[in-house]
């Protein structure tokens with residue numbers, strides 16, 4: 001027998017799960033399912049990130065307005081949700097450091113962006129060398145932007161809790177189910193799971209993270225885009241360094257045109273510390289080890305050479321960056337030295353344990369340029385979310401409401417209760433804040 005659904009979401013990451021959460025409150029009579037290939041939600045990027053609940057100071061309010069707004073409101077929503085569910089959340093702040101005069105100018109720009117994106121004077125402050133020394137004596141820098149309204153959380157815990165709420169409202173989570181084929185049959189989508197079981201849905205939402213492009217291509221959508229994958233690796237820092245700073249420390253990125261930052265000094269929500277992530281080019285969204293990368297090497301290279309990615313990989317600056325990152329993967333001290341520039345006390349010999357790596361999939365257009373923003377595509381009876389990157393976990397709840405509202409306004413799903421109370425939030429009030 002084939003199961004029939006009204007709405008199916010591919011991808012049990014933080015975004016797909018959050019979309020299901022809001023849909024489950026607004027569409028009580030609809031049959032909704034999430035398909036996830038792994039045995040748990042948040043198995044990939046959503047459970048393998050830095051765990052920061054980011055204040056929106058890194059995002060240009062003109063170019064990344066929606067992402068900045070989602071981060072701004074996401075912070076408040078996760079804070080409220082964690083209080084309600086008694087989940088760990090720490091407002092522990094982040095310090096962005098300038099290592100030279102040029103970086104100081106960038107910090108001034110970040111301060112301006114942060115304020116334009118809604119941060120108040122009490123949330124963000126530019127400090128000179130002497131001021132930061134008094135607060136954080138171990139940090140060496142020219143100046144620093146102290147972002148007090150920045151937090152730490154465990155997004156795997158959040159996603160699992162959101163899943164429980166969504167399940168309680170009737171969403172079916174089809175775990176251990178890999179989508180292997182999607183076909184249009186009689187005006188509906190017929191989806192094959194694990195090359196065997198078939199389900200049918202009236203509407204399909206593609207929130208498949210690192211595989212979203214492949215799924216879109218299989219449905220004849222977004223053929224002008226391709227993606228490249230970067231593995232972000234972490235090193236776990238021993239206990240003796242846990243009190244080195246009070247806040248996590250980021251540095252102004254060396255290559256601001258690329259969609260990742262330099263490795264940071266991270267304080268996790270449980271107080272443990274790590275260094276990372278770097279951004280090592282790999283050949284699969286699951287390229288955590290050599291076996292997977294070797295398996296995907298030839299098909300990915302062929303795909304890249306036949307698309308806009310060809311221009312990106314032959315770009316001199318990209319090659320320089322890739323070599324830097326590969327070196328920081330092959331040599332622990334190369335990676336640690338990037339953080340030693342602003343925390344000289346760290347001794348890389350004392351750091352011996354690797355953390356859990358996460359993979360970022362960045363979309364490239366036909367001209368070989370990295371697409372800086374998320375890509376949202378409406379197609380017939382389907383919706384695709386591509387390039388959903390940092391700070392995607394911070395903004396997942398508001399972003400999910402934006403998507404659900406968009407689908408409703410365009411008549412794709414027809415929410416029954418647009419004014420519904422969704423846990424601690426009223427749906428219409430979140431939308432109002434996002435549209436302000």
Ligand SMILES: Cc1cc2nc3c(=O)[nH]c(=O)nc-3n(C[C@H](O)[C@H](O)[C@H](O)COP(=O)(O)OP(=O)(O)OC[C@H]3O[C@@H](n4cnc5c(N)ncnc54)[C@H](O)[C@@H]3O)c2cc1C
Pocket residue numbers: 010011012013014015016035036037038041042043044045046047048049050051052053054177178179180207208209210211212232277358359360388389390391392393394395
């Ligand atoms: C190294 C790193 C650090 C980061 N740090 C932060 C941070 O500190 N703060 C922050 O806010 N953001 C951070 N991010 C970004 C954030 O983690 C992501 O934006 C977010 O997790 C993306 O969520 P997602 O649900 O779109 O994707 P995913 O978590 O990748 O979920 C997609 C899901 O789809 C499933 N799937 C794919 N294909 C199929 C298929 N064929 N069949 C069935 N299931 C399928 C996958 O198994 C996966 O579970 C970081 C990202 C990286 C890589």
